[in-house]
Amino acid sequence: AQSVAQPEDQVNVAEGNPLTVKCTYSVSGNPYLFWYVQYPNRGLQFLLKYITGDNLVKGSYGFEAEFNKSQTSFHLKKPSALVSDSALYFCAVRAALTGGGNKLTFGTGTQLKVEL
Amino acid sequence: NAGVTQTPKFQVLKTGQSMTLQCAQDMNHEYMSWYRQDPGMGLRLIHYSVGAGITDQGEVPNGYNVSRSTTEDFPLRLLSAAPSQTSVYFCASTPPGVVYEQYFGPGTRLTVT
Numbered sequence: 001a002q003s004v005a006q007p008e009d010q011v012n013v014a015e016g017n018p019l020t021v022k023c024t025y026s027v028s029g030n031p032y033l034f035w036y037v038q039y040p041n042r043g044l045q046f047l048l049k050y051i052t053g054d055n056l057v058k059g060s061y062g063f064e065a066e067f068n069k070s071q072t073s074f075h076l077k078k079p080s081a082l083v084s085d086s087a088l089y090f091c092a093v094r095a096a097l098t099g100g101g102n103k104l105t106f107g108t109g110t111q112l113k114v115e116l
Numbered sequence: 117n118a119g120v121t122q123t124p125k126f127q128v129l130k131t132g133q134s135m136t137l138q139c140a141q142d143m144n145h146e147y148m149s150w151y152r153q154d155p156g157m158g159l160r161l162i163h164y165s166v167g168a169g170i171t172d173q174g175e176v177p178n179g180y181n182v183s184r185s186t187t188e189d190f191p192l193r194l195l196s197a198a199p200s201q202t203s204v205y206f207c208a209s210t211p212p213g214v215v216y217e218q219y220f221g222p223g224t225r226l227t228v229t
Contacts, residue, residue: 036220041223042223043120044159044206044208046219049217105161106159107158108157
């Protein structure tokens with residue numbers, strides 16, 4: 001079975017400071033990893049993904065994430081946070097070699113609050 | 117493209133009533149799925165489809181039915197609503213040839229009293 005843990009329910013950061021939202025995963029074999037963002041009363045929007053290759057993945061809105069296989073982590077980062085980054089962030093995983101379609105497992109979400 | 121559309125946006129049901137949540141996409145995506153989102157539990161997969169005529173169960177399928185008669189539409193049916201089905205429901209689709217990122221609809225907020 002595959003699983004995702006987002007250990008922090010909420011992360012608070014001051015605007016202009018770097019931010020990190022943590023994610024660890026468990027999956028059989030190689031993982032495909034994703035980050036999605038959800039603004040209030042909206043659906044999820046794709047931010048970035050790791051499939052293979054470079055461990056540092058760059059995505060939308062200046063976000064990036066680092067895949068660490070030994071620590072089974074895929075933390076989301078941004079060098080300088082904006083108030084408009086405040087939202088709910090979800091990490092998701094699936095095994096690379098899984099039949100039956102694109103069955104992602106999502107974490108419980110981390111609420112990011114960026115304050116002036 | 118309209119993307120992934122869901123109707124209705126809001127719905128209130130009484131226990132025991134039935135209803136269908138509609139989901140449609142105009143992007144010719146083969147893979148479609150339904151999730152429910154509950155506080156503190158993230159998104160959980162209810163049912164999914166890898167193409168027209170093919171559906172399968174996800175993590176929490178009980179109380180829900182689906183069918184996929186066309187590529188575009190993937191309705192979710194609640195046969196006899198229960199208060200435990202109060203949730204926000206999201207439909208998502210994945211394009212062919214793109215590795216596994218999903219496009220989500222705006223959601224349907226369902227309350228069962």
